[in-house]
Amino acid sequence: MSFWDEKTETMKPAGLEKLQLKRLRHIVNYCYSRIPFYREKFRQAGLKPSDIKRLDDVERIPYTTKQDLRDNYPFKMVAVPYPKINRIHASSGTSGKPTVVVYTRGDLDVWADLMARELYMSGVRKEDTVQLIYNYAFFTGGFGFHQGAEKIGAAVIPAGVGNSRKQIQVMKDFNVSMFSSTPSYALHLAEVMDELNIKSGDLKLRVGVFGAEPWSEAMRKRIENSFGIDAFDNYGLSEMCGPGVCMECEEKCGMHIWGDHFLPEIVDPESAEIADDGELVLTTLTKEGLPLLRYKTGDITSFISGGCSCGRTHKRIARIRGRVDDMLIIKGVNVFPSHVEEIIMSFPEMGDSYQIIVSRDRQMDSLGVKIEVNPEIFTGSEVQLRDLRQALERELRSGLDVSVRVELVEPLSLERSAGKAKRVFDLRKE
Amino acid sequence: MSFWDEKTETMKPAGLEKLQLKRLRHIVNYCYSRIPFYREKFRQAGLKPSDIKRLDDVERIPYTTKQDLRDNYPFKMVAVPYPKINRIHASSGTSGKPTVVVYTRGDLDVWADLMARELYMSGVRKEDTVQLIYNYAFFTGGFGFHQGAEKIGAAVIPAGVGNSRKQIQVMKDFNVSMFSSTPSYALHLAEVMDELNIKSGDLKLRVGVFGAEPWSEAMRKRIENSFGIDAFDNYGLSEMCGPGVCMECEEKCGMHIWGDHFLPEIVDPESAEIADDGELVLTTLTKEGLPLLRYKTGDITSFISGGCSCGRTHKRIARIRGRVDDMLIIKGVNVFPSHVEEIIMSFPEMGDSYQIIVSRDRQMDSLGVKIEVNPEIFTGSEVQLRDLRQALERELRSGLDVSVRVELVEPLSLERSAGKAKRVFDLRKE
Structure with missing residues (x-):
């Protein structure tokens, strides 16, 4: 069994598109009726929710940007009354105000389920011991992986970042079989292993999932060799939920975007026209707390055409090449x-x-x-x-x-x- | 309604003792049959599980110490097979190996419920926004409070420690009504508020829960005045679960120890005899992953006699005066x-x-x-x-x-x- 949710992960493209259209029409109505920001955007574009009749009508909806989130800090784009909010995270906010993300109970459940889908896909099972080397404070990375691994029923070690020697000691002493971190920190941990004269054969590691920064195929090989693991690429962003947006399957040939919850597009970062290669734009199809229509992620990628031999039908994107503002x-x-x-x-x-x-x-x-x-x-x-x-x-x-x-x-x-x-x-x- | 679990929190002392005896006899058998360490301890003491017939027979059981946990690092005192473990935390381990604590799914559920009981008692409701200023990495403090507040349905902000100006900004901008930290960090945050020229009247804070280090009544008054809140004392230790062992009710006259899950004793730290005032010794009555019999906490306190006018029947202890090794x-x-x-x-x-x-x-x-x-x-x-x-x-x-x-x-x-x-x-x- 290689699927956490076989029915959804392998649903026929026509069925998935039908579900997407149903959810798109719902979320457009939901945003329009609950969020003044979207009502005003639609008014300026001369658009009504009822104009969204087909899936590609999404292209008529104006983009949402990080600047919109900043302008509406902290809660002006939230769609639910305050007692419905069950979690608040915030980006580090290097310049000025942090970017706020809020979750309802339903959003947290969906997020945990998506992360369980991804970790299960990488091979994590309830017998595994999972060391999560991510920050948990304000940041979505730690909690995203934590909730997914917990849902699978694995033994979760919320390890946080830093203290590299202790991380390696825990890996060894606690029989850790899977860990997750940024790829650059994984390479640093490999150096510390060398210092401590610990070999990959001394560990029980099988799997690693890495993300939160762009990395290359060559870097994957280095990480896999250093730890003796299978390394998977993962992508997400706090504005969608955190990690949980898409991940590589066993084919390691692009990341499947979970189309039942996110509608992806790719646009030219300069002209903003639909393109084969360019900036990823995502529409949340099911978010209750902070739904976003056509959010410009700033991340550069392209769609990978053709079906995937893993059996999953959700569209794939190539590894993130960088950010629009990094280019x-x-x-x-x-x-x-x-x-x-x-x-x-x-x-x-x-x-x-x-x-x-x-x-x-x-x-x-x-x-x-x-x-x-x-x-x-x-x-x-x-x-x-x-x-x-x-x-x-x-x-x-x-x-x-x-x-x-x-x-x-x-x-x-x-x-x-x-x-x-x-x-x-x-x-x-x- | 001031109870999270009225039936349990207010059960008659005789009923509570009956429940404790039933659970004590179960946990003694459980430890004896599953953990070689306890079997050997019992053998040395010439004791059999069936010798535990009355509640005060607990005094016949040998103590368990932190050194025992160190000697059995990491998993030799764990009572369940590995796939039943769902969480692993570890103490900071300032000297040598960390102290490991493991939880089954059942242990995590009990822990969340106990923390919900405590936070509800302090006044936290689902309408509240709760800022948790604790470390989440390895440490039990962050997760303990997080899971309890989540269970109540409040909006939880996992804020972590450090970055004091951001903590204050979040308190103000996100309408935080309750926060939790160490008492000394709360006083530091009060200083930062002064620097930023933010007054308690600019905030929506109502409640604070503080613990993880000894603090005084005078310090409570300072914290209450600085933030305009009601401040509650909380106590726990990772060997039991983390926070969740006991807390003050609205009377603020001692902390109720949850007797349905922990059997408390107080002993003289020198002679190890039962005493009115001295070291707190706790027996876990329901822990599945890492049950401990008569664990010497190292914390100094005394029982507070008489009933509590809040209606809760669980025994109270005075605020922790210090540690045996701090005296x-x-x-x-x-x-x-x-x-x-x-x-x-x-x-x-x-x-x-x-x-x-x-x-x-x-x-x-x-x-x-x-x-x-x-x-x-x-x-x-x-x-x-x-x-x-x-x-x-x-x-x-x-x-x-x-x-x-x-x-x-x-x-x-x-x-x-x-x-x-x-x-x-x-x-x-x-």
């Missing part, structure tokens, strides 16, 4: 940090940590990367260093269509982070 | 840090932060306190400083029966902590 334009060329990473990681001589540095010299943009070498492979000779640098510069130029200065640095010389790693330093903005 | 013996006199605090806090001229410093000078113990003055009341004149110092030294000597050096320091000059405050510095041990 670097270097001498007119679009560069995604994830693409830079993929090229770096294809060199076994390179370590796991790197920084991308963009600077401007006499009106000219210039792209550089600092990378730690891999001490296990690298001998340290000057000639090898130079050859390696030149080889990587060639690969980067051919892959990205811009030239890149490469600087190789010593292992462990770049700063580590317990959460999302800061990889890009754009000095043009400073 | 300071100064020139042969037992001094509890909580008593020092109580005397300090009775002076309105004193601030909220203080340190107790024990040192040894030519074989003689000497007790000192460093206290921040309260800038709102204190004018700063040399004469006032000297008079104040002398008055406090007089009070401390008469209250504690030992002489104490007092040093008054500037506001905000002592270190703050987001978790349990470190108040005692025993330099004799260094």
Whole structure:
């Protein structure tokens, strides 16, 4: 049995679309009747809820943006009276007010069920011991995974972030079979395992689920090799619920978006037209507390066409390549940090940590990367260093269509982070 | 309606004792048959489960200590097969291995219900917005309160610890009506409110529940005045479940221990004999995952005699005065840090932060306190400083029966902590 909810996960496309249309019409009415923000948006667009007759009529609905959430801080886009709210999370709010997300009891139940669907898909069962290396404070990551694993009936260890040695000790002593963290923190934990002289064979790990930041296929291989696990990509955002929006199945060929709860579109980030490749736009089909119509996620991806041999019928998207606001334009060329990473990681001589540095010299943009070498492979000779640098510069130029200065640095010389790693330093903005 | 579970909370003492005996006999059999550690303890004591015939036969059972938990790290005292475990928490483990606590689904349900009982007793209802300022990583505090508030149906904000300005912003912007933290962190938050020029009248707070460290009646008054709330004392320990063991009712005259789940005793910490005042010993009556018989908590308290006018029949204990290993013996006199605090806090001229410093000078113990003055009341004149110092030294000597050096320091000059405050510095041990 590889399905948590076989009937829903494998429903025929026509049936899924019928369900989506029914739910779309309901949520549009719901938003229109309960949220003044949407009533006003519809009025400006000359649109009525009854105009939404077919699934692609969704394209007539105006977009909702993060700025709309900020402008309506904290509760002006909430659709239920206050006693119906059962949970409030908030984004870190690096600049100004945090972004608020509220859940009804029903929203929490759906969220737990979606996460159970995803974790079950990755292989988690009630016999597993699951170590969740995410922050639980305000952040949706910890609770999302926690509730899903709890619903499956696994033994859940709410481990939080930081204290890497204790994380490894717990992994070993408590027979942990699955863990979840950001991919960059997983690589840091692998380094700590090496320091402690613990091998993957000393652990009972089978599975890892990673997300909350873009990562590459090469990084997946490194994580899988370091821990001896099957590593899965997961994507979500707090505005939808947190993690639980989509995940890879055993085919590891794109993430299935749960179409019974989210209606996905992809649009060109510049023109805002429907596109094959671009910004993911999501409409919540069942959210009660804070429903969102055509929310611009800011995340860049594309649909993967064709059916999936896992049997699930829910549409797939490619791994997130970056954020609309992360995309670097270097001498007119679009560069995604994830693409830079993929090229770096294809060199076994390179370590796991790197920084991308963009600077401007006499009106000219210039792209550089600092990378730690891999001490296990690298001998340290000057000639090898130079050859390696030149080889990587060639690969980067051919892959990205811009030239890149490469600087190789010593292992462990770049700063580590317990959460999302800061990889890009754009000095043009400073 | 002031009861979450009226039938249980107000059951007649004879009925409660009958239930306790039934459950005690069950748990003794359960431990004996499932946990080799207990079988061996019973064998050494020449005791059989069938010897437990009356409630006070519990006194024949050997004690269980924290050292026993350490010796059986991580799972040797667990009573269920691994797939029955649904949650694992672990103490911070400052010295060596952490103390592990495991829960079955049933244990988690009981825990949530006990916390709902307590929060309901403090006045939390489903209309409330509850900000939980506790760590959720490994620690039982965050989850204990979270699950109880969720069960009541309140809006729960899992706020975590730290980032005090954001905590206050959330309190204000999200209409928080109840919060929970350590008492020392609550006082720190009150300072931050002052910095931000936010008054208690700007907030919707009604209730606060505080615990995880000893605090005094005077500290309660300060917290209540700073936030304009009703402040309740709460006590628990991870070995029992976390918070959820006992709490104050509206009478604020001792904490009701939930006798349907925990059988309390008080023993002399030195002689280990039953006593009126001393170390709290608890037997879990219903725990499935990690049941403990006669667990020495290390916490010092006493029973409060007589019925409680709230109508609850569960035995009350006085606020925790300190830990067995915290008790300071100064020139042969037992001094509890909580008593020092109580005397300090009775002076309105004193601030909220203080340190107790024990040192040894030519074989003689000497007790000192460093206290921040309260800038709102204190004018700063040399004469006032000297008079104040002398008055406090007089009070401390008469209250504690030992002489104490007092040093008054500037506001905000002592270190703050987001978790349990470190108040005692025993330099004799260094």
